[in-house]
Amino acid sequence: MPSERAGVQVRPGVEGDLEALTAIYNHYVRETAITFDTAIFTSEERRPWLLSHPEDGPHRLMVATDAASQEILGYATSSPYRPKPAYATSVETSVYVAPDSRGGGAPGRRGTGTLLYDALFEALAAEDVHRAYAGIAQPNEASTRLHVRFGFRHVGTYHEVGRKFGRYWDVAWYEKRL
Known part of the structure; x- marks a missing residue:
């Protein structure tokens, strides 16, 4: 179910995307505390991560x-929240946008995260999913704004739960009823 708006097309990920998706993720691994x-x-x-997200x-x-160019600008996922069976109707969501495609990036590329979440939540609407959760390493105002705009509400914060780059980071948890 591809969709297109403002020169950006959103579609399900395929194996041919793996190299570009890995490069985007590795940027956040190397440069930020957005991922631990x-x-x-x-x-x-x-x-295995890519294959765990079927169409x-x-x-x-x-x-x-x-x-126009088919350059990958970012991706969004819904993944298992926890491995135990009773959690099967809950997902954890995330968005990663290529560094040069974020809010202040190239003209016409603003809102990539919003387009991705629009498509993801539209796809999830037909699934047996009750709740979506998002953990946001703090501070991250852009991610917090995106999640709140999509109806997520803050449910708690784990303080100093992760250590990266020689310091401890908090993670704020958000949930959304689907």
Whole structure:
């Protein structure tokens, strides 16, 4: 179910996207505390992650591309919240936007995260999913604004739960009823 707006197309992720998706994620691993991974990945190491997000079902991978060049601008996922069976109707969502495609990036690329979440939540509407959760390493005002705009509400904060770059980071947790 591809969709397009403002020169950006959003579609389900495919195996051919793996190298670009890995490069985007590795930027956040190397440069930020947005993810608590501390070592970069090869594309082959990320393959199981990609394959765990099929085109249907509650665990999705949506990819935003430039409609003209097909350059990958970012991606959004819904993943298992926890591995135990009773959590099956809950998902954890996340968005990663290529560094040069974020809010202040190239003209026409603003709102990539919004387009990705629009497509992801539209896809999840037909699934047996009750709640979406998002953990946001603090501070991250842009991610907080995005999640609040999509109806997530703050439910608590884990203080100093992760250590990266020689310091401890808080993670604020948000939930959204689906």
